[in-house]
Amino acid sequence: MHTGTHLAQHHLRAADLRAEADAYRLAAEAKQPHAIRTRLGWTLVEVGLRLASSPRPALAH
Template structure:
């Protein structure tokens, strides 16, 4: 598969996953009122998100010949 095609498919899939996650968050927020453990859950998912962003960060040093 051509790299640009692969990248385009990746972007589409990532957008789908983000939309699905947003829909899930809205549905979960509507079904469940705030709970004391909610802060711990939100912090945990925030750490997961930061980790994923760090793992997916482009390598600027690798691009320089």
């Protein structure tokens, strides 16, 4: 194979790999808001459970 042809194929493959990596990175970033909402939701559940299970002081009359 001619060196110019080999180099052109290498550049095309490198560009394809960069595009694939960018697409993967964008897809991973798009999933982040869902993960943040899930973490926030479980944190709120934990706080609610702690409030519900904490002993309440007796009412003084």
